[in-house]
Amino acid sequence: MSADTSPAIELRGAGKTFRTPSGGLHTAVRGLDLTVRRGEFVAVVGPTGCGKSTTLTLVSGLEEPSEGEVLVVGEPVRGVGDKVGFVFQQDATFPWRTVLSNVMAGPRFRGVPKAEAKRKAQEWLARVGLSAFEDRYPHQLSGGQRKRVALAATFVNDPEILLMDEPFSALDVQTRALMSDELLELWEGTGASVVFVTHDLEESIALADKVVVMTAGPATVKHVFDIDLPRPRKVESVRLEARFIEIYREIWESLGEEVRITRERSAAHVA
Amino acid sequence: MSHEVLSTPVVDTATTPPDRAHSRARAARRRRIVVAAARVLLLVGVLGLWEVLSRAKVIDPFNFSMPSKIWDQIWTWVTHGTALGSLGEQIWYTLYEALLGWVVGVAAGVVFGIALGRITLLADVLGPYIKVLNSIPRIVLAPIFVIWFGLGPASKVASAVVLVFFPVFFNAFQGAREVDRNLVANARILGASDRRVTLQVVIPSATSWIFTSLHVSFGFALIGAIVGEYIGATKGIGLLVAQSQGTFNAAGVYAAMVILAVVALVAEGLLTFAERRIFRWKPANSDS
Numbered sequence: 001m002s003a004d005t006s007p008a009i010e011l012r013g014a015g016k017t018f019r020t021p022s023g024g025l026h027t028a029v030r031g032l033d034l035t036v037r038r039g040e041f042v043a044v045v046g047p048t049g050c051g052k053s054t055t056l057t058l059v060s061g062l063e064e065p066s067e068g069e070v071l072v073v074g075e076p077v078r079g080v081g082d083k084v085g086f087v088f089q090q091d092a093t094f095p096w097r098t099v100l101s102n103v104m105a106g107p108r109f110r111g112v113p114k115a116e117a118k119r120k121a122q123e124w125l126a127r128v129g130l131s132a133f134e135d136r137y138p139h140q141l142s143g144g145q146r147k148r149v150a151l152a153a154t155f156v157n158d159p160e161i162l163l164m165d166e167p168f169s170a171l172d173v174q175t176r177a178l179m180s181d182e183l184l185e186l187w188e189g190t191g192a193s194v195v196f197v198t199h200d201l202e203e204s205i206a207l208a209d210k211v212v213v214m215t216a217g218p219a220t221v222k223h224v225f226d227i228d229l230p231r232p233r234k235v236e237s238v239r240l241e242a243r244f245i246e247i248y249r250e251i252w253e254s255l256g257e258e259v260r261i262t263r264e265r266s267a268a269h270v271a
Numbered sequence: 272m273s274h275e276v277l278s279t280p281v282v283d284t285a286t287t288p289p290d291r292a293h294s295r296a297r298a299a300r301r302r303r304i305v306v307a308a309a310r311v312l313l314l315v316g317v318l319g320l321w322e323v324l325s326r327a328k329v330i331d332p333f334n335f336s337m338p339s340k341i342w343d344q345i346w347t348w349v350t351h352g353t354a355l356g357s358l359g360e361q362i363w364y365t366l367y368e369a370l371l372g373w374v375v376g377v378a379a380g381v382v383f384g385i386a387l388g389r390i391t392l393l394a395d396v397l398g399p400y401i402k403v404l405n406s407i408p409r410i411v412l413a414p415i416f417v418i419w420f421g422l423g424p425a426s427k428v429a430s431a432v433v434l435v436f437f438p439v440f441f442n443a444f445q446g447a448r449e450v451d452r453n454l455v456a457n458a459r460i461l462g463a464s465d466r467r468v469t470l471q472v473v474i475p476s477a478t479s480w481i482f483t484s485l486h487v488s489f490g491f492a493l494i495g496a497i498v499g500e501y502i503g504a505t506k507g508i509g510l511l512v513a514q515s516q517g518t519f520n521a522a523g524v525y526a527a528m529v530i531l532a533v534v535a536l537v538a539e540g541l542l543t544f545a546e547r548r549i550f551r552w553k554p555a556n557s558d559s
Contacts, residue, residue, distance in 0.1 A: 062456055080459045092457035096475045096552040105471075109462035139554040157461065 006074030008161055008193035009036040009059055013068035015218075016054050027218040028054040032068065034212060034221055038160075041187065041194045043204030045255055046214030047262035052197040053089075055219070056163045059195065060084050072161060082110065085159030085192075087167040093138040093149050100125065100134040102149055106157040124152040127186065144175040148182070155186055162187070164196045168203070180207060180235040188232065201255060205247055206235045213254045216261040223254045336521040344526040354514060355506055358530075364506040365496050366534060368424045372431020373492035379432070380439025380488075381481060388447025388477070389469055401440070409433045410498060417503045427504065431495030435488040442484035446477025479553070482546050489538050493531065508534075 015030040028051035036042050046052050057063040058070050061080040070077045072084065093102050100121055107117035125131050128148040138146055147167065154162065167183075168176045180203065187194060198204050204211050211225045227247060229238055238244055318338045324330045325337035348358040355361060387394040387401075413430040420426035450473050458472045500509025508527050515523025 060460060062459065080462075082462060084460060086457070086460040088453050088457060090453050092451075092453045094454060094458075094472070094475070096478075098552075105458070105463075106461035109458070109464075109467055137552040139552070153461065 006071070007035045008038045008040070008073060009034070009195065010071040010074075011035075011055070011058070011068070012071070014055075014058055014065045014070050015067040016051075016058060016063060017066045029058075029220065030067075030218045031220045032058075034224075036161075036193050036195060038193055039191045040210060041196065041208045042210045042212060043196045043198060043208035044212045044214060045198060045201055045204045045251075046219055047216050047255075047259045048199055050214050050217040050258070050262065051219035052199075052214055053165050055214075056086070056165050056195060056197055059161070060086050060163055062086075082157075083160040085154035085157055085162045087147075087150055087154050087162070087164045089166045089169060091138070091146055091150075091170075093146055093153070095138050097137075098134065099130060099136050099138070099141070099149050102138070103153045103156055106153055110157070120156050121152070124156045127155075128152045128182065143171055144179060147171065147179055151183065151186065155190065158190070159192055162192045162194045164194065166198050167196075169198070169200075176203075177235045183207070184231075184233060184235075201248060201251060202239055203235075205229075205244060205251070206233060206238050211251055213251060213258070216258045216265065222258065223251075225251050225254075333519070334521055336525055340522040341525045341529065344520075344522040345529065348526065353511060355510060361506060361508050361511055362530065362534060364424070365493070365500065365508040365531075368427040368496040368499070368507070369431055369489070369492040371424070372428040372495055373435050373489055375428065376432040376435025376492065377439050377485065377488065380436045380484075381443045383436075384440045384443025384445075384481075385447045385469065385474060385477065388444045389473060394444075405437050405441075409437075410494075413495070413498045413502055416499065422503050422505050427496045427499030427507070427509075430499045431492040434491040434495040438484045438488050438491065439481065442480045443477055446480030447473050449480075450476045479550065482549075485542060486539065489542060490535060493535055493538075497531065 011032045011034040014032040015027065017025050017027045020026050032055060034042075034055075044052050044055065054063070058065050059072065059077065061077045061084065064077075072081060094105065097105065100118070103121035103125055104114075104117045107120055108114070112120070122131070122134070125134060128151055130145060130148055130152065133141065133145065138149065141149070150167070164183075168179050171179060184207065194208075196204065196207060201211075205227055208227055211227060212221055213223045213225070214220065215222045225247065229241070229243060229247075321330075321335070322337050322339060325332045325335055352358060353361060387397060409430075412433055413426075416426040416429040420429055454472050454476065455468055458468050463471065496507070497509035497512070500507035501513050504510045508531055512524055512527045515521075515527065
């Protein structure tokens with residue numbers, strides 16, 4: 001790391017208010033204070049629809065905060081920067097590009113010469129095990145393979161900060177565990193800081209150094225838990241460890257309450 | 272998973288005998304033959320009935336002509352040329368006007384559609400005017416164009432352009448508006464500038480919208496050219512129709528129609544071919 005010791009991500013009292021189509025105001029997040037150190041893997045859990053994704057869009061620069069500050073590597077976020085990678089919940093591969101061309105897209109957008117972009121893309125495709133699928137189109141791949149393309153397309157840009165918005169939620173359970181392991185492997189080689197949003201507590205504990213529990217919407221940070229499980233981890237085996245279960249219980253006590261509040265609110269809405 | 276295992280003894284797909292696949296292929300082939308034969312039979316039936324009714328004077332042969340006469344007329348045009356010159360020249364003239372009008376109309380429609388789809392301010396300002404222009408029945412512009420641009424091809428190209436522009440424009444506009452927001456966000460995160468987003472995300476994802484309109488709009492281009500020629504021209508299939516009509520030659524009108532249909536079908540075929548090449552990235556089941 002350089003002499004610059006500012007944290008990878010810093011949110012200072014950040015909030016985001018949207019105007020709803022009916023003209024009202026909807027506060028997605030408020031008073032967010034969160035620090036992500038360099039190379040740290042932070043998972044964010046919270047009840048569904050509480051505003052976890054909004055946090056990521058603020059850090060990515062896709063949205064501006066309505067209040068407070070968002071700093072990436074010590075500098076306030078102004079639009080989409082070149083330090084950030086983002087893996088979306090839905091498929092975001094370009095369907096008209098081949099697998100190779102999809103992975104080349106990032107470097108090409110950033111002005112890397114074609115030959116070098118191709119070399120880097122092929123390297124990352126090899127790392128996610130898709131070398132044989134270079135010339136396929138996304139629709140010819142399985143859901144898990146498409147996610148791998150998305151990972152390769154993100155990692156090929158060497159992001160210092162990796163934002164992931166429930167990236168594996170559309171996959172089946174087995175593929176999910178496999179992808180989680182692969183993500184850890186890929187990440188360990190890069191030293192990037194990760195913010196991983198999920199509603200799956202198990203997934204968050206298995207992956208992260210730090211689990212952030214958000215409150216029911218409008219979301220703010222409720223509690224931050226340190227996960228002291230040793231690395232390297234294997235997602236399938238780590239969740240059977242006694243310490244894992246202990247942590248799980250501890251966090252669930254905090255998260256469960258928020259989930260209950262959300263549920264009661266939506267029940268009140270229906271009534 | 273486990274219930275699949277349970278059901279294996281019932282449906283044993285792994286050991287399907289090869290002759291079952293064989294008989295399925297044979298059934299499919301037989302169906303194709305039946306369909307093709309039925310089509311031919313239908314055509315022969317309709318044409319035959321027309322011929323017979325016309326010869327028996329059940330329908331007026333002067334107004335309705337008959338297939339044999341229409342064929343004779345086409346043959347005469349092919350071998351001896353029309354009153355206006357060779358048939359090929361007339362077809363080429365019409366095709367040239369339609370193609371030119373189509374290309375100009377499509378280009379303008381795509382550019383305006385994408386621009387208005389991407390730039391909200393432009394869409395807000397121009398939106399009502401485009402609606403007004405679109406509500407004018409554009410075929411009435413054809414006589415005006417003949418006045419403005421004369422009897423030459425320019426007036427036909429102009430009427431083809433106004434017919435083609437609007438469907439292409441609305442499709443391109445819609446296509447640009449309905450681009451997957453995720454794809455745009457992803458492209459921006461990956462480092463794409465606004466220009467790149469337009470060129471490499473918005474336009475590719477709007478192409479399937481645009482192509483739908485291209486099929487319809489080539490028909491419109493032909494209509495524009497023909498109507499223009501019909502109103503006033505020196506050459507072209509539309510003029511052939513007008514002239515045949517003027518000399519009470521019903522067979523000539525029908526013959527020109529047949530020629531037009533063939534031209535339109537060939538153009539449609541070429542377009543479908545191009546579409547297949549361009550949309551290789553699409554799942555096969557979505558292009559019907």
